[in-house]
Amino acid sequence: MAEKSPQELIQIDLTPPPRKWMNPAVDFEARRGTWSYPGGVKSLDYLGMPNVREWSPTDADWKLPENWQQIIHDGFKDLLKKYRTLEIFMDICVRCGACADKCHFFIGSGDPKNMPVLRAELLRSIYRKDFTAAGKILGSLAGARELTEEVLKEWYYYFFQCTECRRCSVYCPYGIDTAEITMMARELMNLVGLNINWIMEPVANCKRTGNHLGIQPHTYKDNVEFMCDELEDVTGIKLDPPINRKGAEILFVIPSADYFADPGTYTFVGYLMLFEHIGLDYTLSSYASDGGNFGLFNTAENMKKLNWKIYHEAKRLGVKWILGGECGHMWRVMHQYMDTMNGPADFLEVPRSPITGTVFENTTSTKMTHICEFTSDLIKHNKLKLDKSRNDQFRVTFHDSCNPARAMGFLEEPRYVIENVCNHFYEMPENTIREHTFCCAGGAGLGNDENMEMRMRGGLPRGNAVRWVRDHHGVNRLTCICAIDRATLPPLVEYWSPGVDVSGIHELVGNALIMEGEKERTTDIRGVPVQPEKGEQDDV
Amino acid sequence: MLDREIEKHRGEILERWIDGVMKGYPEETAKFLRNQSDRFANPVGASLREGLSELLDGVFRGVEPDELTSALDRVIRVRAVQEFSPSAAVGFVFDLKDLLREVAKGPGADASGSLDALDDRIERLGLHAFDVYMSCREQMWSIRMQEIRNQSLGILERMQEWREKRAENPEHAPRP
Numbered sequence: 001m002a003e004k005s006p007q008e009l010i011q012i013d014l015t016p017p018p019r020k021w022m023n024p025a026v027d028f029e030a031r032r033g034t035w036s037y038p039g040g041v042k043s044l045d046y047l048g049m050p051n052v053r054e055w056s057p058t059d060a061d062w063k064l065p066e067n068w069q070q071i072i073h074d075g076f077k078d079l080l081k082k083y084r085t086l087e088i089f090m091d092i093c094v095r096c097g098a099c100a101d102k103c104h105f106f107i108g109s110g111d112p113k114n115m116p117v118l119r120a121e122l123l124r125s126i127y128r129k130d131f132t133a134a135g136k137i138l139g140s141l142a143g144a145r146e147l148t149e150e151v152l153k154e155w156y157y158y159f160f161q162c163t164e165c166r167r168c169s170v171y172c173p174y175g176i177d178t179a180e181i182t183m184m185a186r187e188l189m190n191l192v193g194l195n196i197n198w199i200m201e202p203v204a205n206c207k208r209t210g211n212h213l214g215i216q217p218h219t220y221k222d223n224v225e226f227m228c229d230e231l232e233d234v235t236g237i238k239l240d241p242p243i244n245r246k247g248a249e250i251l252f253v254i255p256s257a258d259y260f261a262d263p264g265t266y267t268f269v270g271y272l273m274l275f276e277h278i279g280l281d282y283t284l285s286s287y288a289s290d291g292g293n294f295g296l297f298n299t300a301e302n303m304k305k306l307n308w309k310i311y312h313e314a315k316r317l318g319v320k321w322i323l324g325g326e327c328g329h330m331w332r333v334m335h336q337y338m339d340t341m342n343g344p345a346d347f348l349e350v351p352r353s354p355i356t357g358t359v360f361e362n363t364t365s366t367k368m369t370h371i372c373e374f375t376s377d378l379i380k381h382n383k384l385k386l387d388k389s390r391n392d393q394f395r396v397t398f399h400d401s402c403n404p405a406r407a408m409g410f411l412e413e414p415r416y417v418i419e420n421v422c423n424h425f426y427e428m429p430e431n432t433i434r435e436h437t438f439c440c441a442g443g444a445g446l447g448n449d450e451n452m453e454m455r456m457r458g459g460l461p462r463g464n465a466v467r468w469v470r471d472h473h474g475v476n477r478l479t480c481i482c483a484i485d486r487a488t489l490p491p492l493v494e495y496w497s498p499g500v501d502v503s504g505i506h507e508l509v510g511n512a513l514i515m516e517g518e519k520e521r522t523t524d525i526r527g528v529p530v531q532p533e534k535g536e537q538d539d540v
Numbered sequence: 541m542l543d544r545e546i547e548k549h550r551g552e553i554l555e556r557w558i559d560g561v562m563k564g565y566p567e568e569t570a571k572f573l574r575n576q577s578d579r580f581a582n583p584v585g586a587s588l589r590e591g592l593s594e595l596l597d598g599v600f601r602g603v604e605p606d607e608l609t610s611a612l613d614r615v616i617r618v619r620a621v622q623e624f625s626p627s628a629a630v631g632f633v634f635d636l637k638d639l640l641r642e643v644a645k646g647p648g649a650d651a652s653g654s655l656d657a658l659d660d661r662i663e664r665l666g667l668h669a670f671d672v673y674m675s676c677r678e679q680m681w682s683i684r685m686q687e688i689r690n691q692s693l694g695i696l697e698r699m700q701e702w703r704e705k706r707a708e709n710p711e712h713a714p715r716p
Contacts, residue, residue, distance in 0.1 A: 031623070101572050101581065110569040110584065110622060226695075226702050261694050429580045449691075452684045456621040464583035491683045495617075 021118055022125065022145055024154035028057040033453030036160055036446060039200030044193075046204045047302065051193025057156065062149070068192045069147055073130055075191045079184055080131065086184055089176045090127045093120065099168035099178065104439050105161050108457035116168035116178045119158050123185050126151065156194050159185040161454060163446055164297065164329075165402035165439035182444070187299055195298065199445035202294040206306050210313075211256035211290035217244075220286040223259045231269045234527055236519030239272050241284055244317065248283035249354060251314045253368075254325030255483030256290040258504075264486045266525055267326055267504030271371065273513050273525075274506065278355050278383060282323065288313035291330035292483060296337075297445040304341045307333055311345055314367075321351040322368040326504045328482030329443065331370065332407035339365045356381040370404070372413040372481060375509060379420045385514040390521060391422035393531045394477040396508070397469045398427070399462065399489065400437035401482030411435070414481050417505050421512040426473040432465035440480075442488030455488065456495055463496020470497050478502050546658075547600050549643045554596050556639055558588055561615075561632045564624075584618055591615035592632075599636065599661050605668035612665070612672045620676035630669040636662050 028035060035057055044052040053063050065071060080087050099116040101107065106114035113119060121143070128135030128144035135144030145151060164179035172178070189195065202212035209216055215223070221243055228239045242248060254271070258264040275282055288310045295303030314322055324330060338345075348367035351360040358377045360369045378384050398418055404410040411434050418425050432438050440447075441458025469475040478489060478500050489502045510525045523529050546553070562570045562585075572582065579586035591614030598608045605612075619629040637659055644655055 034623075100568075101576060106569075107581070107583065108618075108622075110565045110573070112566050112568045115568070222703075223695075223699070226699050229702060230698075261690070265695060431578065432580050449684045449687050452680060452687075453621050456680060460583050460618065461580070464586075465580055468580070491687055494683055495621075495679060 021113065021121065022140060024122075024148070024150040026153055026157040028153075028157070031157075032450075034161070034451065034457075035157055035454070036196035036198055036448050036451045039193075039195040039197050043197070043200040043204035044195075047200070047207065049193065049195070049200070050191060053193065057153070062153070062194070064149070064152075064192050068152075071191050072147060072152075072188050075188050076127065076130065079187060083180075083184070085177070085180060089120075089181055090124055090131075092174050093117065093124070093176060094174075095121075096173065098171045098173060099176075102168045102171050103162075104165070104167070104441055104461045105163075105454070105458040108441075108460035109454070113154075113158050114161060116162075119162060120176075120178060120181045122151070122155055122158055123181060152189075152192075152194070155185055155189060159189070160196055160446065161458075163402070163439045163441060163443035163458070165443060166406045167402070167436070167439065170406065170435050179444075183296075183300075186297065190299055196445055196448075198448040198451075199294050199297045202292075202445075203298055203302050203306065206290055206292075206294065206309075207302075209289070210285075210287040210309055212292055212294060213256045213260050213290075215256065215260065215289065217286035220259070220289055224284065227259065227265055227269050228272070230527070231273070231525060234523055234525055235273075235515060235521065237273070237276065237515050237517060239269075239276055241272050241275070242282070243284045243286055245283035246317050248317065249281040249320050250283070251288065251310075251317060251319040251322045252282050252284055252325065253288050253291045253310055253322055253330075254284075255292045255327040255330065257292075257483040257487055258325060259289075261487060263490070263501070263503050263507070263526075264483050266507040266510070267486070269525055270504065270506030270508070270510030271325060273510045273515060274375065274378075274384075277385070277513050277515060278378065281354065283317060283319070285313050285317065291324050291327040293330060293333045294445060296329055296333050300341075303333060303337065307338055308342050310368075311342055311348075314345070315347055320349045322348070322366075323351070323371060323374060324368050325371050326481040326483070326506060328401040328403040328484055330403075331410070332403040334366050334368050335408045338368075353377055355383050370408075370410065370413070372410070372417055372505060375506070376413045376416045379417065386421055386509075386512045387514050388421055388423050388512055390511045390524070390530070391508050392424070393524070394422060394508070395424040395426065395473060395475045396422050396477045396479055397425070397466065397473075397475045398433070398505075399440070399466075399478055399480040399485060400433050400435075401480050401485050402437060402439050402443060404481055405437050406435055409435075410481075414479075414505055417509065418479060421505075421508045424473075426469050426475055428465040428469050432461065438462040438465065440482075440485045440488045440492060442492075443484050447484055447488040452491070455492065459488075459492035460496060462489075463492050466493055466500055467497035470500055476500055477508075479505050479508065481505055546640060546643055550596065550600070553636075553639050553643055554593055557596065557632075557636060558592055560635050560639075561588055561592070564628065564632075587614045587618055595633075595665065596636070599658065599665065602661060605665045608665065608668070609672060612669050613676075616669060616672045617676050620673050621680060626670075626673060630666065630673050633662060633666040633669045 038055055041052055051065055055063050095117055103114055103116050125143055125145040126147045128142055134142040159182050162182040164182050166179045168178045205214035206212050232238050258268040293303055293306045295306040344365045345367045350364050351367060351369040356377055363369050438461040441455045466478055486502055493500045562573045573585040576582035591611050594611035595608055640658055
């Protein structure tokens with residue numbers, strides 16, 4: 001063998017070999033950190049899902065049913081019959097590329113199959129082969145592929161690398177809802193037993209107990225009391241929020257993380273302080289104890305079930321209308337699917353603020369109003385006593401949570417609330433906020449720890465924008481109105497923009513509210529001492 | 541001074557260096573990284589441009605690798621979570637050696653001891669790049685561990701203390 005010089009030895013060719021997108025090959029073993037564990041047997045059994053078994057994506061044999069191709073073909077046919085949109089989305093794309101560079105996972109990973117157009121092609125190529133004349137005759141020339149086991153594995157990899165955030169859809173000239181393409185692919189995979197545990201366990205828990213975490217009523221009550229006692233230490237105010245109270249005017253529904261995980265817990269006490277402040281006639285429920293709906297990330301049937309439990313509880317308690325907390329995908333389900341799935345909720349009344357008299361006509365059908373809308377209305381009518389300076393230690397920015405922003409067009413209300421409860425608010429660059437907002441990369445069931453590397457890739461565009469306002473405006477607080485955000489943004493900013501803390505908006509509302517009978521506040525509602533300069537500002 | 545001679549070609553060296561790193565991505569991605577100039581639409585491209593530019597100046601000026609940590613971090617923090625092997629994630633530093641040699645072959649260049657000195661700086665920078673890469677990877681793992689811990693314990697620890705306090709104090713008994 002000829003001797004090589006050190007210079008020659010150090011030559012590393014970094015150029016990857018050219019790879020045609022049609023060739024599926026995912027090495028799950030080599031790509032640990034970028035996929036999620038499969039659904040657990042216990043949860044799948046409980047939900048009655050098909051093909052329940054122990055398996056791992058790293059196994060060569062995924063233990064599929066013998067006739068799995070037929071099952072998927074038939075399932076695809078059913079979906080095409082059921083949803084006209086699916087057929088349109090399959091046919092109409094002209095591959096213009098407008099969506100290609102808009103996905104946070106593509107931007108952060110550089111993997112072309114994370115381009116929304118290409119991810120959708122993974123499904124479209126099978127549609128062409130099975131359901132179009134051109135695809136049947138011309139095969140790969142018409143962009144058609146056989147559904148092989150390799151293709152199915154590729155589906156599993158890439159359709160669980162889409163957070164259904166719909167940023168790409170904003171740019172699609174045809175208005176293709178790419179999240180729905182992911183939803184359809186997941187429906188099909190479920191038919192042969194391919195799903196992930198971070199979705200299946202919450203769905204099973206929610207079906208059983210009413211919330212994704214599987215918290216039972218006595219623990220729910222304990223948690224609420226615990227948070228109220230902690231708040232009492234800070235404010236001197238003792239709250240005793242009603243739970244499962246029949247005859248209340250309003251049922252208040254929140255994501256379960258708000259009463260089980262920091263920093264959502266502080267948003268939760270912010271809500272409760274607000275209700276105490278205005279003397280609202282409301283109740284919490286230990287059964288409708290999750291606004292979130294992981295069924296959305298699983299199957300339409302499960303989504304419908306989990307959504308109905310909220311309305312069932314509203315009926316049982318005899319409330320007039322429903323108020324919803326700072327949750328993300330809950331609002332996608334409510335705003336875009338509830339009415340046709342379970343609506344109209346005509347046993348309820350159109351939401352009307354008992355304090356201001358405002359009727360929320362935009363929720364005539366679902367009878368469920370967003371807390372930020374409710375709070376902005378209170379502020380607009382001067383119904384709240386607020387001391388903005390209590391948030392002076394925070395330089396705040398706002399992350400538009402994907403679903404409220406893009407599925408509801410909910411852009412102004414959260415900003416209005418923030419601007420009225422704190423003095424220092426700075427927007428991130430305009431192509432990263434409002435309808436252009438970048439996802440937290442942990443939605444749609446992907447916010448699990450085994451998927452952390454993928455989350456960091458997908459979190460780069462958001463983290464990069466947060467770093468910008470941190471460096472240019474000293475931002476130290478990233479607010480959002482979604483429980484998944486509150487869970488997944490902290491790791492994201494720790495990696496991409498350290499020094500920024502995450503909270504919901506009603507935590508800031510709680511800080512600013514001047515409560516009757518309160519003691520002097522020396523800390524924020526987290527119990528963190530307010531900074532010395534605050535006192536000076538108070539003296540001004 | 542050879543450094544000066546080479547520094548005249550700074551622009552060309554930098555562009556070729558950036559281009560080489562971008563070619564490490566699939567073709568469609570490389571095109572995007574090159575052409576999208578908005579730093580928020582293309583954070584990977586922006587961090588490559590800014591990071592490599594600062595690193596190149598540092599190498600020319602003979603800055604100690606320690607002082608280039610933040611520039612290395614700009615580039616490597618991204619690559620540490622992308623689909624690169626560790627060697628590919630930091631190997632871009634060593635590309636610079638060949639690039640400088642190619643430029644030094646041009647007219648008027650005197651390829652002597654100065655190139656070796658530059659090589660030495662680049663190698664030390666390359667070693668430091670491994671440190672930065674490892675700190676990013678370790679940070680990601682510690683974030684993951686922290687998340688698991690928060691999920692399983694989280695407020696449970698605080699609640700446990702609260703329950704004990706409640707058990708001792710009848711004033712804090714569970715409400716009816």
